[in-house]
Amino acid sequence: MEIFSYSLAMLGTVAFAVTAVLASSKQRISLFGVCVVGIITAIGGGTIRDLILDVPVFWATDLNYIWVGLVSSLLTFVATPLFKRKSILALMLYIDGLGASLFAIQAMDKVWELQFAMPVGPILLGVITAIGGGVTRDVLTGRQSLIMTRELYATPVVLGCIVFSALAHAFPEHRATLGTLCILIIFGIRSAAIHWKLSVPDWLMTKTAEEDGF
Amino acid sequence: MEIFSYSLAMLGTVAFAVTAVLASSKQRISLFGVCVVGIITAIGGGTIRDLILDVPVFWATDLNYIWVGLVSSLLTFVATPLFKRKSILALMLYIDGLGASLFAIQAMDKVWELQFAMPVGPILLGVITAIGGGVTRDVLTGRQSLIMTRELYATPVVLGCIVFSALAHAFPEHRATLGTLCILIIFGIRSAAIHWKLSVPDWLMTKTAEEDGF
Amino acid sequence: MEIFSYSLAMLGTVAFAVTAVLASSKQRISLFGVCVVGIITAIGGGTIRDLILDVPVFWATDLNYIWVGLVSSLLTFVATPLFKRKSILALMLYIDGLGASLFAIQAMDKVWELQFAMPVGPILLGVITAIGGGVTRDVLTGRQSLIMTRELYATPVVLGCIVFSALAHAFPEHRATLGTLCILIIFGIRSAAIHWKLSVPDWLMTKTAEEDGF
Incomplete structure (x- = not known):
């Protein structure tokens, strides 16, 4: 089980x-830019979490995260056309969604163990x-931040984290099982968003304002 | 007094x-973007300060900052037109200026207690x-950073922090009173800037350079 | 020797x-913007390093870095045309390259002493x-990040850090000498890049893709 979740984290x-x-x-x-962008995206979120928790950054004691991020970036540089093939790209998008789900819930578990800023801390740091x-x-790359897009990427993560927090408070003895369940929920919504090209629905977006001069 | 300053911080x-x-x-x-932007703006500065000081982040032990930031963001999302009314918007701009003044001086106090990087530390971290x-x-939202604008927003904060540092070194026994005074000074300048739409004067701006090819 | 390297760091x-x-x-x-931009550029990299290492930020115990950064920024503000003269500007570009080389290797030394995330830690934090x-x-200033440009700025730093890491592992008793050597290597490549206006060669850049709709 340990090995399974570790393999998923590497994937x-x-x-x-x-x-x-x-x-x-x-x-x-x-x-050089490729390596920076690849590694920072792979380990950036967890690094910010560990700085806020004031615990050693996770990759300092397990360099596999750095190596895997580095080698993946180099391979993508060398074989860009391969990775841009529709089938590979789609596969990567799904695994990326699975990774985000897994990292969010694993982070919530870590924060929960430390009893940091309960009950909000795990949700905040899970999303981060x-x-x-x-x-x-x-x-860093000057793209529109994923916070500002309509892509259904962060919203399922937030929902899953809130659901996990509620369920784990209600049934603390089943936290591990509930965690797996919430990973599947987030991944399910994200997969649906990729497959049917769903975006954040209109009523969850701010209104446009022609007259507004703020 | 304690309660008064806490209420101001929440406001x-x-x-x-x-x-x-x-x-x-x-x-x-x-x-989701609304909540991130609202909460990060509300707690971002203090979080960076606490990371540099290497003390627990302030909101971990007082979650009210998170809750107030979250609820304010949600209310603004739901009732955007209300908050965009001239009177409410103006009120918010003034309270925002008061908040910046208060947070700067409160931070200087915290840094002073820790005797961190005296005498520059309190000023630097107050501004941050x-x-x-x-x-x-x-x-995060891709706007021009407030460091780069002519808006008279950061400059009064810097001035107030420098004045407070000088006065508190000269009269350490009156630090609390001097702090309140400096909050009022910063808030006064900021209010004048909002009311008369003042911006940073020309002689405090870098020159344009037609011939410059740097 | 100590004094020499300290003077170089200030320069x-x-x-x-x-x-x-x-x-x-x-x-x-x-x-105000000038001071923020000047100071952050001067101390930003080392501050991120120290946060990740979880050691006190270097400028907290040696405020000279802040003062020197501040005064340099103010002088540049007052005498912009002077600093934009071709000879002064060129001199500054070379010293900037020397500074980057020195800071990278000094940082690697610091990380090495702490045995942090060996063997990758020193390289990562040296570059950072x-x-x-x-x-x-x-x-902060809304320019294209130096990670995304073709300028030969970061690449020599990365190369020098990797070479230093390899050599210092092979000959640990000569680490100090090897450090000086690697500073000179990085500075040499950077100087060549400034002098002959070299940029990152084509085969080290990602390919453009007309057909790519990612």
Whole structure:
């Protein structure tokens, strides 16, 4: 089980790095830029979480995250056309969604163990862990931040984190099972969003304002 | 007195979140984006300060900052037209200025107690606390950073922090009173800037350079 | 020797602040903005490094870095035309390159002493220390991040850090000498890049993709 979830985390790291490099390579960037963008997207969210928790950054004691992020970035650089094939790209998008789900719930577990800022802390840091790397990537590469888009990416993560928090408070003895369930919920919604190209529905968006001069 | 200053801090948190959501909602953003922008603007500056001080982040032990930021963001989302009314908007701008003044001086007090990097530390971290959230908001939403604008927003904060530092070194026994005085000074200048639409005067701006090819 | 390397660090701080202010003053910015941009560029990279290492930020115990950054920024504001003279500007670009080389290797030394995330930690944090301030500057001023440009700035730093890491593992008893050597290597490549206006070669850049709809 431990090994299974670790393998998933590594797979998620691969997908984070690969999709980041592909997304940012609309402009031409250097090999160095590719590595920075790939690694930061893969480990950025968890690093911000650990700084706020004031615990050692997770990759300092397990360098596999760095190596996997680095090698994935290099492979994407070398074989960009391969990774841009529709089938591979789609696969990567799904794994990226699975990675975000997994990282969010794993982070909530870590924060929960530390009893940090309960009950809000786990939700906040779960979301930050899942999307922090992607937001940093967008800021560094000058793309519109994923916070500002209609893509149904962060919203399922937020929903899943809130549901997990509520359920784990109600049934603390089943936290592990509930965590797996919530990973599947987030991943399910995200998969549906990828498959049917769903975006955030209109009533969850701010209104446009012609007359507004703020 | 304690309660009075705490109420002001909460009021400042409301104003930070509300003005942030209004400022960023020129583009359409999702409910999730609204919450992120509101909360980050409200607590971002203090969080950066606490990371640099290496003390627990302030909102981990007092979740009211998160709740107030969240509820203010949600209310602004639901009732955007209300908050965009001239009278409410003006009120929010003034409270936002009061919040920035208060957060800057409160932060200086905290840094002073820790004797961190005296005498420069309190000034640096006072300014970071007051404007760090707003700068992060601008970066995440792709707006021109408030560091780069002519708006008279950060400059009064810097002046007030320098004055407070000088006075508190000269009259350490009156630090509390001097703090209140400096909050009023910063708030006074900021209010004048809002009321008369003042901006940073020309001689405090870098020159334009037609011939410059840097 | 200690004094020599300290003087170089201060000189590097001057150059970081001056070139940052010049680079960002294409737009008109206020005196306050100038100070923020100058100081953040000068100390930003090392601050991120120290947060990740979880050690006190370096400038808290040696305020000279702040003072030198501040005074350099103010001087550049007052005497912009002077600093934009071709000879002074060229000198600053070279010192900036020397500063980046020095900060990278000094940071690697610091990380090495702490045995943090060996063997990858020193390389990662060396690069972050050298370019973190410049990247933050680019994000705050809305310029294209130096990660995304073809300028041969970060690549020599990365190469030098990797070479230093390899050599210092092979010959740990000569680490100090090897550090000096690697500073010279990085500075040499950077100087060549400035002098002959070299940029990152084509085969180290991602391919453009006309057909790509990612």
